[in-house]
Amino acid sequence: MELSQLRTLIHVAELGSLSKAADRLHIAQPALSRQVRLLEEELGVRLFARHGRGMVLTEQGQEILKHATRVMTELEEMRAAASETGAPLRGQIAIGFPPTVADIVSVPLVASFGQAHPQAELRLVAGYTGNLIDWLHRGEIDVAVLYDPHAARSLRSQPLLLENLFLIGPPDAGFSSDRAVTFKQLDGKRMLLPSVRHGLRTIVEHCASEAGIALNVVVEADSYATQKDLVRHGHGWTILPLPPIHEDIAAGRLTAAPLVDPVPVRRLVLSYPADRPAPRLARFAGEAITGIVRDKVERGIWAGQLLG
Structure with a gap:
C-alpha cells in the first residue's frame, strides 16, 4: 500500500469522479484508475460503486476512507514534530x-x-x-x-471565527452599532450586493427568505471596494463584515448596524x-x-x- 493510493482515494471520494480527480492532481486518469484497482485488490474489498454519473464509496470504502484520512493526518503530525525548531526559516x-x-x-x-x-x-x-x-x-x-x-x-x-455581517449605509442613513435592523426592514430598499456566485449573497438571500421578503438588488458588484464607493455616494445599502470597512466607519464615511431576525453569519x-x-x-x-x-x-x- 502506497501513500499515493490513499491520496487518490481521498480525492476520488470527494469529487466522485476519476476524471475530475485526475484533473485536480495533474495525473493521467488511467494511472489513477490503476491506483484504485490495486488498492481494492490489496484490501480485498470494493471501494467504489461505479455508475453513469461517476463513483460513489461503498460501505467498506467509507470505512477505509476514515482510516486513510487518519493516516495522512498522522503523517503530517509526525513530520511536524520532527521539524520543530526555533531557527528563522527561508x-x-x-x-x-x-x-x-x-x-x-x-x-x-x-x-x-x-x-x-x-x-x-x-x-x-x-x-x-x-x-x-x-x-x-x-x-x-x-x-x-x-x-x-x-x-x-x-x-x-x-475553525477560526463565526463572523457577523452588518448592514452598511452612507452617513445620512444614521446606522448605529447599538441599534439593530431587522431583515424585514430591508423590504423594498435599494441593495448593492455581490453576484449570486458569491457565498455572501447566498447567506443574505437565505436570511431574506427566512424573513419572508425578496431583496431589491439594484446593482451586483463582486468587489467590496466598489460596493463601499456606491454606498458612500448614496446609491443604496450593502451587507458586509466589519473589518474591511472599520476605518471608513471610524472616519464617518460609512455607518453600520447589526442585522437581526435572522442574524447573518459566516x-x-x-x-x-x-x-x-x-x-x-x-x-x-x-x-x-x-x-x-x-x-x-x-x-x-x-x-x-x-x-x-
Missing part, C-alpha cells in the same frame, strides 16, 4: 484569502513574518473560496483562509491540503493568522464568535 510561502479578509490580515501577517522569519518570501493571493480550494489542491498556495467550505475530505481545516476556517504535509512556513502562517483574528475580535474590530 523559502517561499503562498497564502490565500477571501478579499474581505486579505485587507485586514495582510499587514499584521507580513509584520509577523518580518519579525520571526525575515528571509521568507511571501505571496499573498486573494480569491473566492472555490478558487482558493482549487489552488490548494493544485499546490499553487500552501494554506488558505476560507469561508463556509463544503465538507472537503481533501482539506484539513480548523464561518471562517483555516485550511491546508490533507493529502500532503504542510510546510513549516505554512504552519507558522496559520498560527499567525489565528492570533491576528483573535486580536481583532478582542479589540472589537472584527465582530463574531471565536471558534478556535
Whole structure:
C-alpha cells in the first residue's frame, strides 16, 4: 500500500469522479484508475460503486476512507514534530484569502513574518473560496483562509471565527452599532450586493427568505471596494463584515448596524491540503493568522464568535 493510493482515494471520494480527480492532481486518469484497482485488490474489498454519473464509496470504502484520512493526518503530525525548531526559516510561502479578509490580515501577517522569519518570501493571493480550494489542491498556495467550505475530505481545516455581517449605509442613513435592523426592514430598499456566485449573497438571500421578503438588488458588484464607493455616494445599502470597512466607519464615511431576525453569519476556517504535509512556513502562517483574528475580535474590530 502506497501513500499515493490513499491520496487518490481521498480525492476520488470527494469529487466522485476519476476524471475530475485526475484533473485536480495533474495525473493521467488511467494511472489513477490503476491506483484504485490495486488498492481494492490489496484490501480485498470494493471501494467504489461505479455508475453513469461517476463513483460513489461503498460501505467498506467509507470505512477505509476514515482510516486513510487518519493516516495522512498522522503523517503530517509526525513530520511536524520532527521539524520543530526555533531557527528563522527561508523559502517561499503562498497564502490565500477571501478579499474581505486579505485587507485586514495582510499587514499584521507580513509584520509577523518580518519579525520571526525575515528571509521568507511571501505571496499573498486573494480569491473566492472555490478558487482558493482549487489552488490548494493544485499546490499553487500552501494554506488558505476560507469561508463556509463544503465538507472537503481533501482539506484539513480548523475553525477560526463565526463572523457577523452588518448592514452598511452612507452617513445620512444614521446606522448605529447599538441599534439593530431587522431583515424585514430591508423590504423594498435599494441593495448593492455581490453576484449570486458569491457565498455572501447566498447567506443574505437565505436570511431574506427566512424573513419572508425578496431583496431589491439594484446593482451586483463582486468587489467590496466598489460596493463601499456606491454606498458612500448614496446609491443604496450593502451587507458586509466589519473589518474591511472599520476605518471608513471610524472616519464617518460609512455607518453600520447589526442585522437581526435572522442574524447573518459566516464561518471562517483555516485550511491546508490533507493529502500532503504542510510546510513549516505554512504552519507558522496559520498560527499567525489565528492570533491576528483573535486580536481583532478582542479589540472589537472584527465582530463574531471565536471558534478556535
